Amino acid sequence: MGILSSSVSISRYTVEKKKTEDQPDSVQEIVRNGLKKNAITGIEDDYEKISIGWIPYESPYDPDFEKFSFVFGEYFIFSLRIDKKKIPAKIIQKHTAVEITKRLKESDREFLSKNEKTDIKDQVIEHLMGRIPSTPDIYEIIWDYEQALLFFFTTQKAANEELETIFFKSFKQKLIRLFPFTLVETSPSFTDSERDLAANLSTIKFSR
Amino acid sequence: MLDISISYDKYKFLGNEFLTWLWYVIETHINISELIDNKTETIVFETGNSIVLENSLGDDSTEKISIKGDDAGLEEGATALKKGAVVTDINLVMKIDENKFQFTIKGESMNITGLKTPSAGKIDKNDNIEGALLEKAYLCSSVFQIIDQLFIVFIKKRISQDWKNSELVKIRNWVKL
Numbered sequence: 001m002g003i004l005s006s007s008v009s010i011s012r013y014t015v016e017k018k019k020t021e022d023q024p025d026s027v028q029e030i031v032r033n034g035l036k037k038n039a040i041t042g043i044e045d046d047y048e049k050i051s052i053g054w055i056p057y058e059s060p061y062d063p064d065f066e067k068f069s070f071v072f073g074e075y076f077i078f079s080l081r082i083d084k085k086k087i088p089a090k091i092i093q094k095h096t097a098v099e100i101t102k103r104l105k106e107s108d109r110e111f112l113s114k115n116e117k118t119d120i121k122d123q124v125i126e127h128l129m130g131r132i133p134s135t136p137d138i139y140e141i142i143w144d145y146e147q148a149l150l151f152f153f154t155t156q157k158a159a160n161e162e163l164e165t166i167f168f169k170s171f172k173q174k175l176i177r178l179f180p181f182t183l184v185e186t187s188p189s190f191t192d193s194e195r196d197l198a199a200n201l202s203t204i205k206f207s208r
Numbered sequence: 209m210l211d212i213s214i215s216y217d218k219y220k221f222l223g224n225e226f227l228t229w230l231w232y233v234i235e236t237h238i239n240i241s242e243l244i245d246n247k248t249e250t251i252v253f254e255t256g257n258s259i260v261l262e263n264s265l266g267d268d269s270t271e272k273i274s275i276k277g278d279d280a281g282l283e284e285g286a287t288a289l290k291k292g293a294v295v296t297d298i299n300l301v302m303k304i305d306e307n308k309f310q311f312t313i314k315g316e317s318m319n320i321t322g323l324k325t326p327s328a329g330k331i332d333k334n335d336n337i338e339g340a341l342l343e344k345a346y347l348c349s350s351v352f353q354i355i356d357q358l359f360i361v362f363i364k365k366r367i368s369q370d371w372k373n374s375e376l377v378k379i380r381n382w383v384k385l
Contacts, residue, residue, distance in 0.1 A: 008325075009323065
C-alpha cells in the first residue's frame with residue numbers, strides 16, 4: 001500500500017543522529033549518493049533469489065536518482081524495492097515427482113534413496129529459479145531529516161529488517177524502531193530519572 | 209540502551225496498558241484536548257470497529273478475545289477486562305476539529321495499520337504529486353503526534369507516586385461497572 005493509498009500501514013523509526021552535523025546541501029548529497037550506491041539493480045544472476053535496493057518514489061522500475069527527485073518539501077521520499085523469486089511449493093512438488101518417475105524409468109529401479117530424492121529436488125529448484133521471474137514488492141519511505149523521523153509504509157517484519165540493514169549500509173546512520181520502550185528512551189519529554197522509573201515498571205492488573 | 213529485541217518483548221506490556229488506559233479515557237469521556245494540553249484543536253476519540261484483548265493465564269498461555277464489526281459488542285470486551293485482560297489492538301476514530309482519521313493501533317509495536325486520513329483531494333497525474341505527498345505526510349504525522357502525546361501522558365501518570373491511589377483506582381472502578 002502506497003503513501004497516497006486510501007488506507008496505509010506505518011511503522012516508525014527515529015534516525016540516530018550523526019556526531020558531525022552536516023550542512024543541508026551536503027546532507028542531500030550524502031543521501032543522494034547513498035541512494036545511488038544502493039539503488040536496485042534487478043536480479044542479474046538467473047539463480048539469485050532476492051535483490052534489494054532503493055528506487056525513486058515516482059519511478060519504481062527505473063532507479064535513476066539523477067532524473068527523479070527524492071526531495072519533496074522538507075522530506076526525503078523514496079522507496080525500497082525487494083525483488084524475490086518465489087516458487088510455489090506445489091510446483092516444486094510436481095516437477096520433483098515428474099523427475100523422480102523419469103529417473104526410476106531410466107534406471108529400471110523401483111526405489112530411489114532419500115539422498116537421491118533430495119538431489120533431484122535441489123536440481124528442480126535450481127532449474128525453476130533460472131526460469132521464473134522475480135516478483136517486486138515496493139515499500140515507500142518518508143524521511144524527515146530535521147526531526148530524525150522516518151515512516152516506513154509497511155508493518156511486515158521481514159521488510160522492516162531489510163530496511164534497517166540497507167539504511168545503515170547506505171547512510172551510515174542507524175534506524176531505531178519506535179515501540180513503547182524506545183519511545184520512552186528517545187522522547188525529550190522524559191527526564192533520566194523518569195526513564196529509570198519507566199524501565200523498572202512491571203505489569204499491573206486493571207481488574208481487582 | 210537494552211538490546212532492541214529484548215526491550216521490545218520486555219516492555220510490550222506498556223503498550224497494551226496504554227491502549228487499555230486509552231479505552232478507559234474514551235469510554236469515560238475524558239477531554240483529550242485538555243489531557244494533552246492542546247488549546248488550539250478539538251480532539252475527539254471514539255472506538256472504531258474492532259478491539260482485541262489478551263488475558264495471560266499464568267502458565268505461559270494466553271486467551272485472546274477479538275471483537276469485530278461496526279457497532280461491535282464491546283460489552284464482551286468489558287467482560288474480558290473484568291477477567292484481567294488488556295487491550296492489545298484497537299481500531300480508533302480520531303477527529304481533529306473537522307478532520308476524521310480511522311486506524312488500528314497495536315500496543316506492543318505502536319504500529320498503525322489501515323490508516324484512513326481525510327481525503328487529500330484529486331491529484332492530476334504529474335501535476336501535484338508533491339502537494340499530495342506533503343499533505344499526506346502532514347496528516348500521518350498528526351496522528352502519531354497525538355498518539356505520542358497521549359502515550360507520554362500515560363507514562364507520566366504510570367510512573368507517578370499516586371498512580372496506585374488515583375488513576376488505577378478510577379480505571380478499576382470503570383472496569384467494575
